[in-house]
Amino acid sequence: AQSVTQLGSHVSVSEGALVLLRCNYSSSVPPYLFWYVQYPNQGLQLLLKYTTGATLVKGINGFEAEFKKSETSFHLTKPSAHMSDAAEYFCAVSDEGNYGQNFVFGPGTRLSVLP
Amino acid sequence: EAGVTQSPTHLIKTRGQQATLRCSPISGHTSVYWYQQALGLGLQFLLWYDEGEERNRGNFPPRFSGRQFPNYSSELNVNALELEDSALYLCASRRGGEVSYGYTFGSGTRLTVV
Numbered sequence: 001a002q003s004v005t006q007l008g009s010h011v012s013v014s015e016g017a018l019v020l021l022r023c024n025y026s027s028s029v030p031p032y033l034f035w036y037v038q039y040p041n042q043g044l045q046l047l048l049k050y051t052t053g054a055t056l057v058k059g060i061n062g063f064e065a066e067f068k069k070s071e072t073s074f075h076l077t078k079p080s081a082h083m084s085d086a087a088e089y090f091c092a093v094s095d096e097g098n099y100g101q102n103f104v105f106g107p108g109t110r111l112s113v114l115p
Numbered sequence: 116e117a118g119v120t121q122s123p124t125h126l127i128k129t130r131g132q133q134a135t136l137r138c139s140p141i142s143g144h145t146s147v148y149w150y151q152q153a154l155g156l157g158l159q160f161l162l163w164y165d166e167g168e169e170r171n172r173g174n175f176p177p178r179f180s181g182r183q184f185p186n187y188s189s190e191l192n193v194n195a196l197e198l199e200d201s202a203l204y205l206c207a208s209r210r211g212g213e214v215s216y217g218y219t220f221g222s223g224t225r226l227t228v229v
Contacts, residue, residue: 034217043119043205043220044158090158092217103148103218105158 002027002093004106012112019063019078021109023091026072033074034092034103035065044090050074061085086113117141119221121206127227128196136191136224140208147189148209148218149181153202161204164189165211196228 007022025031032051036044048059055067061084065076074091091106120139128134140147149161160173164183172179178194187208193200203225207218 032217036220041203041223041225043121043222044207044218045220046217049217107157 002031002104004091004093004104006091006106006109008109009107010110010112012114013081014114015083016080019081019085019111021076021089021111023074023076023106024072025074025093027093031093033067035059035063035076036090036092038088038090081113083113083115086111119206119208119219121221121224123224124222125225127229130196130198130228132196134193134196134226136204136226138189138206138221140187141219143210144208145187145211146209147183147187148207149191150205150207151202152205153199158205162191198228201226201228
């Protein structure tokens with residue numbers, strides 16, 4: 001069965017500092033990996049995804065993530081945090097072998113950006 | 116294109132009542148998923164509908180049910196409401212068979228049970 005862990009339920013960074021949100025997954029077959037962002041009282045918005053090909057994936061709002069198969073990781077980074085990045089971030093995994101059954105979401109990491 | 120739309124935005128019900136939540140997927144999307152997001156509990160998978168059929172359900176009691184209509188819109192019904200059913204209910208849709216595209220989420224229905 002697939003699973004997703006996100007290290008740190010709450011991460012605080014200063015404005016302008018590096019953002020690093022960690023995601024590790026388990027999957028019996030090559031996975032599809034996703035990062036979603038949720039702003040207060042809103043639904044989830046897709047930030048970026050890895051399906052096949054290049055392991056460094058660029059998304060919206062300056063975020064990127066790197067798929068590392070050997071580490072079963074898909075960490076999310078942004079070189080310089082902005083106040084508007086404060087939100088909840090969810091990592092998710094799915095795969096063709098589990099066709100459509102559902103995505104498995106991590107527990108989420110709340111990002112706070114300090115002035 | 117229009118996104119996933121959910122209605123109502125907010126819903127207040129009394130314990131024991133029934134709640135009905137609605138979701139319209141993006142045009143061309145045939146799969147609809149429902150998630151419950153209770154405070155501090157993350158996203159809990161509720162139901163998956165595809166082509167009008169229930170394909171899978173999460174670990175929720177039978178009083179959580181739903182259906183998908185011929186136009187692929189969906190309805191989530193929660194009977195005999197309990198206080199712990201208070202949560203944000205999110206609907207998501209995707210094209211059938213295209214897992215790699217990911218989900219598109221609606222903004223959710225905030226259900227409050229008093």
